[in-house]
Amino acid sequence: MSEKPQAPRGTYDVLPEQDAARVAVEKVARSVLGGAGYRRIETPVFEHTELFARGVGASTDIVQKEMYTFQDAGERSLTLRPEGTAPTMRAYHEHGMHKAPQPVKWWYLGPFFRQEKPQAGRFREFWQLGIEAIGSDDPAVDAEAIALLHAVVVELGVTGVRLRLGSLGTAETRASYREKLVAFLRSHEAELSDEVRARIDLNPLRAFDSDHAGTQAVMKDAPLLLDHLTAEDAEHFAEVRARLDAAEIGYEIDPTLVRGIDYYTRTLFEFTSDALGAQSGVGGGGRYDGLATVLGLPETSGIGWAAGVERLLLAGEHRPEPEPVCDLYVAGTGVEAFVLTQSARSAGLNVQMELAGRSRKGQMKQADRSGASYVAIFGEGAAITLKDLQSGEQEELEPTAVVARVLRGRHIG
Incomplete structure (x- = not known):
């Protein structure tokens, strides 16, 4: 290799000094989500490609342009997971979770x-924190999911937070609306961007996301899905809003809010942060009652969200552990030093040992750098000099007495 190796474009290394902030995200997740009865799940990093092609939707940018797909040695098509909901729904059915009390509440990171x-x-390659609540279509589940993401972003100190809220209705509602939107777009086809024009039949809702000036002008007069909800859809959306209002979680209704994934139904939401500029999304999600049947599984209700860890860290306060x-x-560095190290660790102490063959002076400097409370110095004979690095006091001890002395000192401190 002629050039110095570097990480692939679009990936990054998490260095030790950056790890503490990520640990804080996990700690908040365990506290907020675990406290609400959500339990952690981990699904494989790669799945059969069909899971995403069917679940996410063949017309989406994710499937058409963004997935990392490859064939394994058995010529099976596999894909690195681009999102977490379809794998979680697969796991729910594969492991018979429909027999458990509903909804089944999971979180992942x-x-x-x-x-x-x-x-x-x-x-x-990015990290996501997410939840899925599978097995109930009650609007209370939707409101709780939104409230939990709100709690996470507040706990992490994310600034300039805004909540956008919308509803896509049921699949039947959206199909009827879709016909009206397609007809509208066809009547303005010449004014649309090439990309939107090419996807009118595949995914017309994405026209609302376009940054093309001509398309944006057209969409100001486009029919809105919120105006075409059935009475049942509208009641469900009103119930969600009533709970958020009662909990004093502020939001703005956005009738143009759409998702680049086909499986969403009814409640849709997104949290943004003014601290992130144009790319302001922190996390979001929605209800996906139609996902299971698309995957060839029994009809199953569900709702979830995902938040980008990197986005949370950019917009939040840096509060490392x-x-x-x-x-x-x-x-x-001798055998006796190694034995003492292992004995002290077995007793529950946090211990570092000399590993670089430094001189005695160098070892003492390294002990200071480590922030140690005590340093055990091996000299001639069996005795060990134990030095308190805070007070400077030191004493000669037999090896078997060192651990007890440090434990006693830690307790007193």
Whole structure:
């Protein structure tokens, strides 16, 4: 290799000094989501391609342009997961979770992959925090899901938060509306961007997302799905809003809010942050009562959301977890030093030991750098010098007494 190796474009390394902030995200997730009865699930990083082609939708940008798909040695088509909902629905049915009390409430945190243009806070390999509540169509589940994402972004100190809220109605409602929207777009075809024009029949709702000036002008007069909801759809949406109002969670109704994934129905929401500029999305989701049947599974209600960890970190306060305290630094490289290190760790102490063959002076400097409370210095004979790095006091001890002394000192401190 002629050039120095680098990480692939759109990926990044998480260095030790950056890890603490990510640990804080997981801690908040465990507290907020775990406290609400959600349990963690992990699905495979790659799945059969058909799961996403059917579930996410063949007309979406994700399937058409962004998925990392490959054939394995058995000539099976596999895809690195671009999103977490379809895999979670598969796992729900595969493991017979419909027999459990409903809804089944899960949360996840892990890497996902989309081949899109890298931007600030948007990568080709990215991490998402998400939840799925499967098995109930009650509007209370929708309201709770929104409230939980709200709690996460508030707890992480995300600034300039706004909640956009909408409804897509049922699949039948959307199909009827879709005909009206397609007819409208056809009547203005010459004014639309080439991309929107090419997708009128495949995914006309995405015209609302276009940044093309001509298309945006056209869409100002386009029929809106919220104006075509059935009475049942409208009642469901009103129930969700009533709960958010009662909980004093502010929102703005956005009739143009759409999703680039086909499986969404009814409630749709997105949290944005003014701190992120034009690419302001922090996280969002919605209800997906039609997903299971698209996958060839029994009809199953569900709702969920996903938030980009990188986006949360960009828009939130940096509140890293404290690094583990070093109780004891073992200044020695011999067998006795190794044995002391293992004994102290077995007793529950946080211990670092000399691993670079430094001089005695260098070992003492490294003990200071480690932030250790005590340093065990091996000299001639069996005795060990235990030095308190805070007070400077030191004493000679037998190896078997060192651990007990450090434990006692930690307790007193």
